[in-house]
Amino acid sequence: MCEVISATTMMYLSLATTAVGVYAQSETAKSQKANIRNQQEHEREEVSEAAEEELGQRIRASRERRARARVAAGESGALGASFAASINQSLSDENMDAALISKKAAFAQRGIDDRANTALSQIRSPSALEAGLKLAGAGVSGYKTGLGIQTLRDSVPKTFDPKTFDPVAIGSSTTSTLPVPGRSNA
Numbered sequence: 001m002c003e004v005i006s007a008t009t010m011m012y013l014s015l016a017t018t019a020v021g022v023y024a025q026s027e028t029a030k031s032q033k034a035n036i037r038n039q040q041e042h043e044r045e046e047v048s049e050a051a052e053e054e055l056g057q058r059i060r061a062s063r064e065r066r067a068r069a070r071v072a073a074g075e076s077g078a079l080g081a082s083f084a085a086s087i088n089q090s091l092s093d094e095n096m097d098a099a100l101i102s103k104k105a106a107f108a109q110r111g112i113d114d115r116a117n118t119a120l121s122q123i124r125s126p127s128a129l130e131a132g133l134k135l136a137g138a139g140v141s142g143y144k145t146g147l148g149i150q151t152l153r154d155s156v157p158k159t160f161d162p163k164t165f166d167p168v169a170i171g172s173s174t175t176s177t178l179p180v181p182g183r184s185n186a
Helices: 007-076 081-121 128-155
Strands: none
Touching: 007 081, 007 128
16 A cells, blocks of 8 residues: 655645745735835825925915016005015915925825824734744644554554454444444444
Protein backbone atom coordinates (compact mmCIF):
# COMPACT_ATOMS: atom_id res chain seq x y z
CA MET A 1 0.00 0.00 0.00
CA CYS A 2 1.40 3.38 -0.98
CA GLU A 3 1.69 5.93 1.83
CA VAL A 4 0.02 8.97 0.36
CA ILE A 5 -0.22 11.24 3.40
CA SER A 6 2.46 11.46 6.05
CA ALA A 7 2.79 13.68 9.08
CA THR A 8 5.40 15.85 7.38
CA THR A 9 3.23 16.14 4.27
CA MET A 10 0.34 17.39 6.41
CA MET A 11 2.70 19.77 8.21
CA TYR A 12 3.95 21.24 4.92
CA LEU A 13 0.43 21.46 3.57
CA SER A 14 -0.71 23.33 6.69
CA LEU A 15 2.32 25.62 6.54
CA ALA A 16 1.74 26.42 2.88
CA THR A 17 -1.97 27.08 3.37
CA THR A 18 -1.30 29.36 6.34
CA ALA A 19 1.51 31.17 4.53
CA VAL A 20 -0.79 31.88 1.60
CA GLY A 21 -3.44 33.16 4.00
CA VAL A 22 -0.99 35.44 5.82
CA TYR A 23 0.37 36.74 2.51
CA ALA A 24 -3.16 37.40 1.22
CA GLN A 25 -4.06 39.23 4.44
CA SER A 26 -0.92 41.34 4.15
CA GLU A 27 -1.58 42.19 0.49
CA THR A 28 -5.20 43.07 1.25
CA ALA A 29 -4.07 45.40 4.03
CA LYS A 30 -1.55 47.06 1.68
CA SER A 31 -4.21 47.53 -0.96
CA GLN A 32 -6.69 48.99 1.54
CA LYS A 33 -4.05 51.40 2.86
CA ALA A 34 -3.15 52.53 -0.67
CA ASN A 35 -6.83 53.10 -1.49
CA ILE A 36 -7.32 55.16 1.66
CA ARG A 37 -4.22 57.24 0.91
CA ASN A 38 -5.38 57.82 -2.69
CA GLN A 39 -8.81 58.88 -1.48
CA GLN A 40 -7.23 61.15 1.12
CA GLU A 41 -5.02 62.83 -1.50
CA HIS A 42 -7.97 63.24 -3.87
CA GLU A 43 -10.11 64.87 -1.17
CA ARG A 44 -7.25 67.17 -0.14
CA GLU A 45 -6.82 68.29 -3.76
CA GLU A 46 -10.56 68.98 -4.04
CA VAL A 47 -10.50 71.11 -0.88
CA SER A 48 -7.45 73.03 -2.10
CA GLU A 49 -8.98 73.65 -5.53
CA ALA A 50 -12.27 74.81 -4.00
CA ALA A 51 -10.42 77.16 -1.62
CA GLU A 52 -8.33 78.59 -4.47
CA GLU A 53 -11.43 79.13 -6.59
CA GLU A 54 -13.32 80.82 -3.76
CA LEU A 55 -10.33 83.02 -2.94
CA GLY A 56 -9.96 84.01 -6.58
CA GLN A 57 -13.66 84.94 -6.80
CA ARG A 58 -13.46 87.02 -3.61
CA ILE A 59 -10.33 88.85 -4.79
CA ARG A 60 -11.89 89.60 -8.20
CA ALA A 61 -15.09 90.89 -6.56
CA SER A 62 -13.11 93.06 -4.17
CA ARG A 63 -10.99 94.51 -6.99
CA GLU A 64 -14.14 95.23 -9.02
CA ARG A 65 -15.67 97.08 -6.05
CA ARG A 66 -12.52 99.16 -5.58
CA ALA A 67 -12.35 99.94 -9.31
CA ARG A 68 -15.99 101.07 -9.36
CA ALA A 69 -15.34 103.18 -6.25
CA ARG A 70 -12.32 104.82 -7.91
CA VAL A 71 -14.31 105.60 -11.06
CA ALA A 72 -17.22 106.99 -9.05
CA ALA A 73 -14.89 109.03 -6.83
CA GLY A 74 -12.99 110.34 -9.85
CA GLU A 75 -16.17 111.39 -11.61
CA SER A 76 -17.51 113.14 -8.53
CA GLY A 77 -14.17 114.57 -7.44
CA ALA A 78 -14.39 112.96 -3.97
CA LEU A 79 -10.87 111.50 -3.68
CA GLY A 80 -10.33 112.60 -0.11
CA ALA A 81 -9.76 110.86 3.22
CA SER A 82 -13.11 109.04 3.22
CA PHE A 83 -12.28 107.53 -0.18
CA ALA A 84 -8.89 106.34 1.09
CA ALA A 85 -10.55 104.86 4.19
CA SER A 86 -13.07 103.04 1.97
CA ILE A 87 -10.27 101.56 -0.17
CA ASN A 88 -8.31 100.54 2.95
CA GLN A 89 -11.42 98.87 4.38
CA SER A 90 -11.92 96.97 1.11
CA LEU A 91 -8.30 95.75 1.23
CA SER A 92 -8.71 94.74 4.87
CA ASP A 93 -11.92 92.83 4.05
CA GLU A 94 -10.14 91.08 1.17
CA ASN A 95 -7.31 89.99 3.50
CA MET A 96 -9.82 88.81 6.12
CA ASP A 97 -11.68 86.78 3.49
CA ALA A 98 -8.41 85.20 2.35
CA ALA A 99 -7.50 84.27 5.94
CA LEU A 100 -10.95 82.75 6.60
CA ILE A 101 -10.89 80.76 3.36
CA SER A 102 -7.41 79.48 4.17
CA LYS A 103 -8.43 78.55 7.72
CA LYS A 104 -11.57 76.78 6.47
CA ALA A 105 -9.50 74.78 3.97
CA ALA A 106 -6.98 73.85 6.69
CA PHE A 107 -9.78 72.59 8.95
CA ALA A 108 -11.32 70.60 6.08
CA GLN A 109 -7.94 69.02 5.29
CA ARG A 110 -7.39 68.19 8.95
CA GLY A 111 -10.78 66.47 8.98
CA ILE A 112 -9.82 64.51 5.86
CA ASP A 113 -6.55 63.45 7.51
CA ASP A 114 -8.35 62.43 10.70
CA ARG A 115 -10.86 60.30 8.80
CA ALA A 116 -8.07 58.67 6.79
CA ASN A 117 -6.01 57.96 9.92
CA THR A 118 -9.05 56.43 11.63
CA ALA A 119 -9.67 54.19 8.62
CA LEU A 120 -5.97 53.25 8.45
CA SER A 121 -5.89 52.35 12.15
CA GLN A 122 -8.70 49.83 11.63
CA ILE A 123 -6.80 47.84 9.00
CA ARG A 124 -5.20 44.66 10.35
CA SER A 125 -1.93 43.71 8.78
CA PRO A 126 -0.17 40.70 10.29
CA SER A 127 3.10 41.49 12.03
CA ALA A 128 6.16 39.30 11.52
CA LEU A 129 5.67 37.80 14.99
CA GLU A 130 1.98 37.10 14.36
CA ALA A 131 2.77 35.51 10.99
CA GLY A 132 5.50 33.37 12.55
CA LEU A 133 3.23 32.19 15.33
CA LYS A 134 0.45 31.35 12.88
CA LEU A 135 2.89 29.37 10.75
CA ALA A 136 4.32 27.53 13.75
CA GLY A 137 0.85 26.69 15.04
CA ALA A 138 -0.21 25.48 11.60
CA GLY A 139 2.90 23.33 11.31
CA VAL A 140 2.32 21.67 14.67
CA SER A 141 -1.38 21.19 13.95
CA GLY A 142 -0.67 19.75 10.51
CA TYR A 143 1.95 17.40 11.91
CA LYS A 144 -0.44 16.17 14.62
CA THR A 145 -3.16 15.64 12.02
CA GLY A 146 -0.73 13.69 9.88
CA LEU A 147 0.28 11.53 12.85
CA GLY A 148 -3.39 10.85 13.54
CA ILE A 149 -3.93 9.78 9.95
CA GLN A 150 -0.85 7.53 10.10
CA THR A 151 -2.02 5.97 13.38
CA LEU A 152 -5.46 5.32 11.93
CA ARG A 153 -3.99 3.90 8.74
CA ASP A 154 -1.58 1.67 10.70
CA SER A 155 -4.42 0.32 12.85
CA VAL A 156 -6.34 -0.96 9.81
CA PRO A 157 -5.21 -4.43 8.70
CA LYS A 158 -3.23 -4.45 5.47
CA THR A 159 -5.72 -6.87 3.98
CA PHE A 160 -9.26 -5.96 4.82
CA ASP A 161 -11.68 -8.82 5.32
CA PRO A 162 -15.23 -7.60 5.94
CA LYS A 163 -16.10 -10.94 7.58
CA THR A 164 -13.58 -10.44 10.36
CA PHE A 165 -13.89 -6.64 10.68
CA ASP A 166 -14.49 -5.56 14.26
CA PRO A 167 -14.73 -1.77 14.92
CA VAL A 168 -14.03 -2.34 18.63
CA ALA A 169 -10.64 -3.83 17.80
CA ILE A 170 -9.38 -0.60 16.20
CA GLY A 171 -10.25 1.58 19.15
CA SER A 172 -13.80 2.54 18.31
CA SER A 173 -15.90 3.13 21.39
CA THR A 174 -19.14 2.56 19.52
CA THR A 175 -20.93 -0.72 19.95
CA SER A 176 -22.39 -2.36 16.94
CA THR A 177 -25.99 -3.51 16.97
CA LEU A 178 -25.39 -5.46 13.80
CA PRO A 179 -24.22 -9.04 14.09
CA VAL A 180 -20.50 -9.54 13.42
CA PRO A 181 -19.72 -12.89 11.78
CA GLY A 182 -17.59 -15.17 13.93
CA ARG A 183 -18.39 -13.34 17.14
CA SER A 184 -20.98 -13.94 19.79
CA ASN A 185 -23.49 -11.04 19.80
CA ALA A 186 -25.29 -12.00 22.97
